[in-house]
Amino acid sequence: MVNVTFKQEPVTLIGTEVKVGDKAPDFKVLSNDLKEVTLKDYSGKVKLISVVPSIDTGVCSEQTRRFNEEADKLDNVVVLTISMDLPFAQSRWCAANGIKKVDTLSDHRDADFGEKYGVLIEELRLLARAIFVVDSNDDVRHVEYVEEVSTHPDYEAALKAAGEAE
Template sequence: MANITFKNNPVTLKGNEVKVGDSAPDFTVLANDLSPVTLADSKGTVRLISVVPSIDTGVCDAQTRRFNEEASKLGNVQVLTISVDLPFAQKRWCAANGLENVKTLSDHRDLSFGEAYGVAIQELRLLARAVFVVDGNDKVVYVEYVSEATNHPDYEAALEAAKSAQ
């Protein structure tokens, strides 16, 4: 498993670490209207999955905004932001900030995504910061587990992987 810290304190990740070349694990999360969303719902498109601990914090806000800005330039790529924030909070945050190019999804109900991708922080019931790119055939083509949860991901590498996967 990836070694992750949260505010420089080691944390335990639950689930299975995902690697480039793996078949992307399926998951069930909730959309802002509480409807279930799975990986299969977006099959055939490239997915850039941006994972954040909580959308209401500075780095998570910046990460979501950056991928929102880039999403319109990516072509046939869906940008999914997943956190354990409640769907209502995600919807309110997106509306207040005018974000329309990313789809926010909540893993609050059962940590299905967090455990499938090895980003569920056992001690905090949050998700570790990470970025995954999954191609249209559900193969993982890019993985970054950010070693310190309060740091930014490598935006350029993730965006390049999403462009190359098209």
């Protein structure tokens, strides 16, 4: 069981903890144009999945911008940012911040991703900050559940894992 805090207070994560070596669970989320998106839509590519509580907050914003900047340096890697934000808000935020290399995806409708990856915060109905790297065969290669939701993930470890995954 993963222990996570939000503003130093313990929170309850709903769902199943994902571990390195697991087969990545399929999920259903919404794109900014309200189309349903699944893991299978990215088959054959390495997926760096950046999970944030809300894209329009400080650390989440920085995290998404950082991965947007790094995306060009990664071969055959797609960067996904998943949050509970509405697709319209994600789209506006991306336009305002020049984000073009990250697919922002919304889990607001069903919390399907949150439950399947064990990042849904029961008390807040937000996603806990986490990073998952999934290889082209949909095997999980890297997992980080950030212990304190308001802090940054280990960017270098995630980027290294994405760069080494095939």
